[in-house]
Amino acid sequence: MIKIVEVESNKDLKSFIDFPHELYKSDPNYVPALYMSEKHLLTKHPFHHHSEMSLFLAYKNGKIAGRIAAILNVNYNTFHKDSVGFFGFFESTNDFNVAEKLFEVAEKWLKAKKAVKIIGPVNPSTNESCGYLVEGKNEPPVVMMPYNQPYYHDLFLKMGFHKNTDLLAYLIxxxxxxxxxxxxxxxxxxxxxxxxxxxxxxxxxxxxxxxxxxxxxxxxxxxxxxxxxxxxxxxxxxxxxxxxxxxxxxxxxxxxxxxxxxxxxxxxxxxxxxxxxxxxxxxxxxxxxxxxxxxxxxxxxxxxxxxxxxxxxxxxxxxxxxxxxxxxxxxxxxxxxxxxxxxxxxxxxxxxxxxxxxxxxxxxxxxxxxxx
CATH class of the missing domain: 3.40.630.30 (Gcn5-related N-acetyltransferase (GNAT))
Incomplete structure (x- = not known):
């Protein structure tokens, strides 16, 4: 049984931030985000002064199995004269049903805000880390760059997502x-x-x-x-x-x-x-x-x-x-x-x-x- 819970308490927020540690516990390339920085980004960053974000956790059989943020970047929509929503901070076990439920609730939240499209991942905007790795060396990410499970690509495709653009990293x-x-x-x-x-x-x-x-x-x-x-x-x-x-x-x-x-x-x-x-x-x-x-x-x-x-x-x-x-x-x-x-x-x-x-x-x- 899968249950989606909106993050409302400090306990929920801690669980949201800490979930990747469990997901990547056996991955030698995983770099944990600094807890203090992640908490500030999710709650007190200046982004929140002009835009909205709601966090959700997925529980399967009583255990956390995924997370997602639904993001309405008001400044983006105003600047581009658009009506889009974003998703970010996505993490999930390799379970399509879990990922699907997370996106269902994120899209429902964004639709209520009049968004007609969902774009991501951005955490919470392109001024922070964004994108997911689709090609590259099997090694730790550099500072402020994302890292993800390799099966995310298949999950996104199965849910009907298609490419918006690619971001490249060069090694010198x-x-x-x-x-x-x-x-x-x-x-x-x-x-x-x-x-x-x-x-x-x-x-x-x-x-x-x-x-x-x-x-x-x-x-x-x-x-x-x-x-x-x-x-x-x-x-x-x-x-x-x-x-x-x-x-x-x-x-x-x-x-x-x-x-x-x-x-x-x-x-x-x-x-x-x-x-x-x-x-x-x-x-x-x-x-x-x-x-x-x-x-x-x-x-x-x-x-x-x-x-x-x-x-x-x-x-x-x-x-x-x-x-x-x-x-x-x-x-x-x-x-x-x-x-x-x-x-x-x-x-x-x-x-x-x-x-x-x-x-x-x-x-x-x-x-x-x-x-x-």
Missing amino acids: DVGSFQDKSVKMLDLLSQRLSKRGIIVRKVNLKYFKKEIAECMTVYNEAWDKNLGFVPMTDEEFEQMANDAKMILDPDFCLVAEYEGKAIGFTLCIPDINQIQIKMKKGRLFPFGIFKLLLGRKKIKKLRVLALGVKEEYRRVGIEAVLYGTLLKNAREKGIVEAEASWILEENQMMNRALENLNGHMYKRYRIVEKAIL
Whole structure:
């Protein structure tokens, strides 16, 4: 017997967050989400100030067998003049009936909100982790990227979902990298300087000002990306403050023209290499020490964001940003970097990463279907 319960109590919320630990308990590649971060994302994140989300648990024979979030992104629908709903945080045992019941209740909730289509997974938007892995190496995910059971693809197909788009991840071998953007970094930087453009490290002393500048770049440079919605001030500040806890200024660069930000890149160390060892994602009592003491052992970066305002593209800024990142990474003993995620139809960025000797090694998918 399958029973669906809406999450309403703290006990339910804890069960919702902790369910993946049981589902993946024998999977060596599973990285538990930090409990505190996941709880904040599900209850107090600035996303909730403009949109709605309802969480559901599936019980089979009295035991939790799945979970899902039904999400109404009001800002998305307003920006795109659309009436769609989303699903996220989906996890399930390999049981079609469980998955079907979860989606039935999620779609019913969204239909009551006038949604005509359901898209996902997004957790809870494309500004956080999204998609599910359909192709790639059998290894742990990097920080803030999803991980899932391989049978999810078949479950989605059986429920009538079809592809919306694919998101690509590229792996760059920093150690053997010989790209001209590194070799010619000084020359390229000089050319930009003659145009009044400089590339510098983020200034943590004036972090709030830096956030405001980068936010304008983000909202202009990413406006054609899948599911894009301009971030609110609160959302961008939340993202920046989360990143600041593990930020290295050598990997957060700003491109400026006459003192105004026109591009930026943000890379963060792959703390999943430490987090994978933290039981149930708890920082206390010992997880915090693993996190603090393990930082210097991290040898992989994630290129989380790199963007330049459209009118300043194709003048060499992207090459200098990438070149500086790679130069700094080499000097700090970083071995490899993952650039993720990139829309499959973003030919310019995919070509640029291939020119950097990056190779596409993981593919994530977002699916959709009509709500009947």
